[in-house]
Amino acid sequence: MLEEIQVTKALNKIKATSRITLPYRWDLNIYRGCGHGCNYCYAMYSHNYLEKKEKYSSAGEENCAFFRRVYVKNNIVEALEKQLGARNWKKEVINIGGVCDSYQPAEAKYGLMREVLALMIEYKNPVIISTKSDLILRDHELLGELAELTCVNVAVTVTTTDEKLSTLLEPLASSPEKRFSLLRVFKDTAAVTGLHMMPILPFLTDSPENLEKILSLAAECKVDYALPGVLYLRGETRKHFFNFLELNFPKLLDPYRKLYSKGGADRTYKAELYGVLKPLMEKYHMSGDYMKPMKTKFLRPRQLKLTDFLE
Numbered sequence: 001m002l003e004e005i006q007v008t009k010a011l012n013k014i015k016a017t018s019r020i021t022l023p024y025r026w027d028l029n030i031y032r033g034c035g036h037g038c039n040y041c042y043a044m045y046s047h048n049y050l051e052k053k054e055k056y057s058s059a060g061e062e063n064c065a066f067f068r069r070v071y072v073k074n075n076i077v078e079a080l081e082k083q084l085g086a087r088n089w090k091k092e093v094i095n096i097g098g099v100c101d102s103y104q105p106a107e108a109k110y111g112l113m114r115e116v117l118a119l120m121i122e123y124k125n126p127v128i129i130s131t132k133s134d135l136i137l138r139d140h141e142l143l144g145e146l147a148e149l150t151c152v153n154v155a156v157t158v159t160t161t162d163e164k165l166s167t168l169l170e171p172l173a174s175s176p177e178k179r180f181s182l183l184r185v186f187k188d189t190a191a192v193t194g195l196h197m198m199p200i201l202p203f204l205t206d207s208p209e210n211l212e213k214i215l216s217l218a219a220e221c222k223v224d225y226a227l228p229g230v231l232y233l234r235g236e237t238r239k240h241f242f243n244f245l246e247l248n249f250p251k252l253l254d255p256y257r258k259l260y261s262k263g264g265a266d267r268t269y270k271a272e273l274y275g276v277l278k279p280l281m282e283k284y285h286m287s288g289d290y291m292k293p294m295k296t297k298f299l300r301p302r303q304l305k306l307t308d309f310l311e
């Protein structure tokens with residue numbers, strides 16, 4: 001179910017505490033809720049959280065289901081233009097879709113990303129976008145144009161190369177194969193491309209074979225970096241994921257209870273996992289540095305094209 005709402009601000013400043021490891025300070029979420037339905041979704045908390053942070057003209061139902069009720073911020077473009085056009089705006093990097101995938105099914109209907117990207121082009125504003133949908137290919141030209149003007153980072157999130165498992169885990173996202181193909185397509189633009197290999201799910205997607213397959217495909221796509229991360233389980237996500245396990249992988253309930261006595265996975269598990277990942281990252285010459293390729297592109301002069309001489 002889609003519900004249109006109005007916002008007073010488009011950009012959300014990320015709290016200082018959660019900024020420590022992030023290369024950006026601003027988030028832009030066009031939608032609230034996400035129709036991809038990933039059973040490990042870290043953002044389920046945000047339906048309640050955003051309710052307190054933003055004032056909507058339409059009173060939303062409390063505790064609505066993150067996957068089933070998606071709010072569409074239909075005045076986001078006007079709100080964004082005000083913020084980008086403000087005298088004190090310093091063209092900081094904006095992370096588009098930090099809480100909800102901007103290319104989720106609702107975007108096929110509303111097409112708001114096209115208008116958002118047109119504004120980013122007008123204001124030459126750097127952006128980071130990560131998605132699990134090949135709908136982003138619709139905006140290939142716009143993103144290519146923006147990448148000629150400023151820094152653009154296009155990343156895809158992949159958890160497994162097993163199509164069946166992916167359908168179970170991420171029912172309405174594009175197949176892993178399609179996600180890799182879109183990375184290949186964006187290589188013809190000046191955008192930085194990356195692989196977000198997260199969350200890695202213990203006993204489901206953490207086999208060395210799966211990790212290696214993902215990294216080898218990312219290397220074939222010539223991504224600029226790969227960012228792995230282990231599943232974190234708290235609040236709504238924890239409840240939902242344990243229900244998912246009970247239904248689909250009941251034998252994993254006890255091992256998960258042991259591994260996740262807190263929000264993060266057990267330390268020994270993480271140390272072992274990173275012990276497997278490190279040599280694989282080295283084998284495929286994969287940088288784990290999120291920001292380096294972006295900084296490099298910021299400093300690199302734009303390559304001249306034939307059209308520059310014809311004007």
Ligand code: SF4
Nearest residue numbers: 034037038041100101
């Ligand atoms: S794509 Fe991201 S925001 Fe959407 S359901 Fe999946 S994990 Fe959540």
